[in-house]
Amino acid sequence: MSxxxxxxxxxxxxxxxxDAAKASHTLVIIPTFNEADNIGKxxxxxxxxxxxxxxxxxIDDNSPDGTAGIVRSMQLTMRGIHxxxxxRKLGLGTAYITGFLFALQKGYRYIVEMDADFSHDxxxxxxxxxxxxxxxxxxxxxxMNNTVNVVNWPLGRLILSKMASIYxxxxxxxxxxxxxxxxxxxxxxxxxxxxxxxxxxxxxxxxIEMNFRAWKQGFIIKxxxxxxxxxxxxxxxxxxxxxxxxxxxxxxxxIKSVVGLL
Numbered sequence: 001m002s003x004x005x006x007x008x009x010x011x012x013x014x015x016x017x018x019d020a021a022k023a024s025h026t027l028v029i030i031p032t033f034n035e036a037d038n039i040g041k042x043x044x045x046x047x048x049x050x051x052x053x054x055x056x057x058x059i060d061d062n063s064p065d066g067t068a069g070i071v072r073s074m075q076l077t078m079r080g081i082h083x084x085x086x087x088r089k090l091g092l093g094t095a096y097i098t099g100f101l102f103a104l105q106k107g108y109r110y111i112v113e114m115d116a117d118f119s120h121d122x123x124x125x126x127x128x129x130x131x132x133x134x135x136x137x138x139x140x141x142x143x144m145n146n147t148v149n150v151v152n153w154p155l156g157r158l159i160l161s162k163m164a165s166i167y168x169x170x171x172x173x174x175x176x177x178x179x180x181x182x183x184x185x186x187x188x189x190x191x192x193x194x195x196x197x198x199x200x201x202x203x204x205x206x207x208i209e210m211n212f213r214a215w216k217q218g219f220i221i222k223x224x225x226x227x228x229x230x231x232x233x234x235x236x237x238x239x240x241x242x243x244x245x246x247x248x249x250x251x252x253x254x255i256k257s258v259v260g261l262l
Contacts, residue, residue: 024055024080026110026185028125029099031092032058035116036065040074045122047078054125055080057102058116059095062088092182093206097199100191111186119228120183127224128185136190136219139176139211140183140226152230164246168208171250177223179211180204180246190214204246212253216262 028046032039043056060068062085071083084098096113103111110132114120124140131138142149143165150158161180168179184207194213201209215221256262 024053025108026050026054026112026125026129027099027103027106027108028054028056028112028114029096029103030056030058030114030116031095031099032060032063032067032116033089034063034065034067036063036067036070038116038118039067040070042116042118042122043071043074043078043081046125047080049122050125053129054112055082055108057082057084057099059084059086059099061086061090061095091202093200093202096206096210097196100186100196103188104191109188111188111191113182113184113186115182119230121226121229124183124224124226125185131222131224132185132187134220135222136187137211137214137221138185139178139181139221139223141176141178141181141223142226142228143178144223144225145177147225149225149227150230151227153228164204168246168250172208172212172254174212174215176211176215176221179208181226182207183226183228186214187219190217190219193217193219201245201249205249208246208249209253212257213262216257 030039030042039058043058046054046056058068058071058081060071060083062068068083068085071081075081075083082102084102086095100111110129112125112128114122114125120140128138128140143162148158148162150161153161164180165178168174169176194210194217199206199209199213211221253262
């Protein structure tokens with residue numbers, strides 16, 4: 001199934017459930033931009049590990065390297081692979097919101113966020129399932145129990161990520177060791193409860209905001225340890241603007257929560 005999305009994500013008109021989608025309880029959302037070197041193998045690994053339980057939605061921001069074409073070719077031989085193409089780079093946050101709306105209309109029970117570059121191990125998805133029976137949101141954490149499980153990151157980026165986690169916890173009070181992690185699993189009830197139209201942040205900020213809103217709504221958040229391995233091919237999509245946004249976003253969330261306007 002291939003969907004063309006050239007309109008604002010919040011105004012999507014999506015197709016109704018089909019019989020194939022009903023067989024799978026989980027949707028893995030993978031935003032992409034120039035991930036031709038990774039996306040084919042990642043989809044193949046996920047479908048080998050979870051041939052029935054998991055469907056995949058790739059949201060591609062008009063990658064010039066042919067990422068979307070690889071996904072289309074795999075749709076011819078594999079069930080449960082969906083593709084949305086967008087006319088330009090619109091950001092990580094809007095990609096996930098688009099995917100969440102798709103998941104809500106399709107009736108999935110669990111929704112997984114996952115990077116395309118193999119920094120997130122596909123085998124960990126099964127561990128999410130194990131914990132979801134007692135949680136509403138499960139986060140794959142690089143920093144649980146005062147450890148650092150990151151491979152191949154330069155020291156400066158590691159320090160930045162770790163300090164961002166500490167800073168976020170101090171400002172918001174949110175009891176999450178790795179609030180900027182992009183590997184997580186939502187129960188659909190969390191997405192139904194949150195006003196997705198209010199969420200416009202990107203990058204680190206998007207992950208923080210989703211966690212914070214779920215926590216303030218009283219949902220149960222748990223973390224599981226993961227080993228984060230930096231990409232071996234392709235380029236990171238994180239920008240300095242994403243980092244700056246995260247610095248003030250935590251205060252914005254805190255203030256909005258205190259005055260009752262979250």
